[in-house]
Amino acid sequence: MKIYVCVDMEGISGIVHPTQLMKGEAMYEEGRRLLTNEVNAVVESLLQEGVREIIVRDIHASGVNFIPERLHPGASYVMGGTLFQERFPGLDHTFDGALLIGYHTMAGVERAVRDHSYSSRHFTSLKLNGRPIGEIGLDSLLLGTYGVPVLLVTGDEATCKEAANELEEVTTYATKVGLGRHSAILKSPVKVHEELRVTIAEALKHRDSYRPFIQSGPYELQVQYMSTDLADAKYCDGKQAIRLDGLTIRVMDDDLTSLLCRAL
Numbered sequence: 259m260k261i262y263v264c265v266d267m268e269g270i271s272g273i274v275h276p277t278q279l280m281k282g283e284a285m286y287e288e289g290r291r292l293l294t295n296e297v298n299a300v301v302e303s304l305l306q307e308g309v310r311e312i313i314v315r316d317i318h319a320s321g322v323n324f325i326p327e328r329l330h331p332g333a334s335y336v337m338g339g340t341l342f343q344e345r346f347p348g349l350d351h352t353f354d355g356a357l358l359i360g361y362h363t364m365a366g367v368e369r370a371v372r373d374h375s376y377s378s379r380h381f382t383s384l385k386l387n388g389r390p391i392g393e394i395g396l397d398s399l400l401l402g403t404y405g406v407p408v409l410l411v412t413g414d415e416a417t418c419k420e421a422a423n424e425l426e427e428v429t430t431y432a433t434k435v436g437l438g439r440h441s442a443i444l445k446s447p448v449k450v451h452e453e454l455r456v457t458i459a460e461a462l463k464h465r466d467s468y469r470p471f472i473q474s475g476p477y478e479l480q481v482q483y484m485s486t487d488l489a490d491a492k493y494c495d496g497k498q499a500i501r502l503d504g505l506t507i508r509v510m511d512d513d514l515t516s517l518l519c520r521a522l
Contacts (some may be wrong), residue, residue: 259462260311260353261304262346262406263297263333264397267318268362268372269413270296271433271450274442279372281320292447293318293360294325299451300359301330303458313348317397318360343515345400355409355465356401357458360433363416364392370416371436376522380488382505385480387473395424395471399514402470409468410461412454414442427468429461475512479521482506492521 267279270293278289297314304312312333316324321339329335336347349356363370365382375384375392384391394417398408410429411421418430433450434442445453483489486504494501499520500508511517 259307259309261309261313261409261462262349262353262356262401263300263304263312263314264317264346264356264358264401265293265297265314266358266360266362266393266413267293267323268360269417269433270360271445271447273360274371274434274444275440276372279318290323290325291328293323294328295447296360296451296454297324298328298330299454300357300458301333303455304462305332306455307459307462309462315346317345343519345397345515349401349404349406351405353404353406355462355468356406357461358394358397358408358411358413358421361394361411361413361417361421362392363414363420364390364394367416367420369436369438371414371434371442372439373416380484381481381522382484383480383482387478388480391424392420394421396518398425398471399473400518402472403514405470407465407468407470409465410458412457425471429457429464431457473514475514476510477512477514477517478508478510479517480506480508481521 272292277283277285314333315336322337363373365373365375367373375381408428412431414434414436415432416436418432421428421430434444436442483505489505489507492507498510509521
């Protein structure tokens, strides 16, 4: 069995404040430890279930957040920033499933820790073919282009609800209950790691019932940027990329990866 693990940071147990998430901030090293410990718990759980190959992708911000010397030796790790055409390096059709660990909701969701859509500094909303979508949906679609289903999504309670609504057939696990953007009722990371072992075992047991998340093209992505200068930086030809107003651009493409590369 081969599993691809995509790891964000906002939904990791114990994470609740922006200073835990950003390089140079006072609590960032604490955030890195929480992240690395949870990744290790996931890898150990997968190994206990007989998974023979594991790739773990750090997708938070710069992609350099894991503490390398503390990582579990039973997996390979992808770190560093990549373009959308290489969002998940090493992924191919031979993987049996993917886990989305430590994810968050799309922008604008109430009682959600660090809600945003791909970038809290660049976008206020994304709509794919007229429907609001966030990282859970878009990453699941990218994984689906390889025929790889999402087996498990973890994050705060609101994230789990979004995953269930978007994917329908998926296991979810809540690491916390959001009270606001920077507050939550937290579970102990130790408890989360213990419960993840049971949850991962359950998700793998039912993996054959999960299907890749696929949406056929053509695609239309509407992006609302945080400021007009961010929209100004995008080339609009008036045909495949159209400026709708000062903040909003609509991009069209038959290929999902190409679409995201152009818009995001």
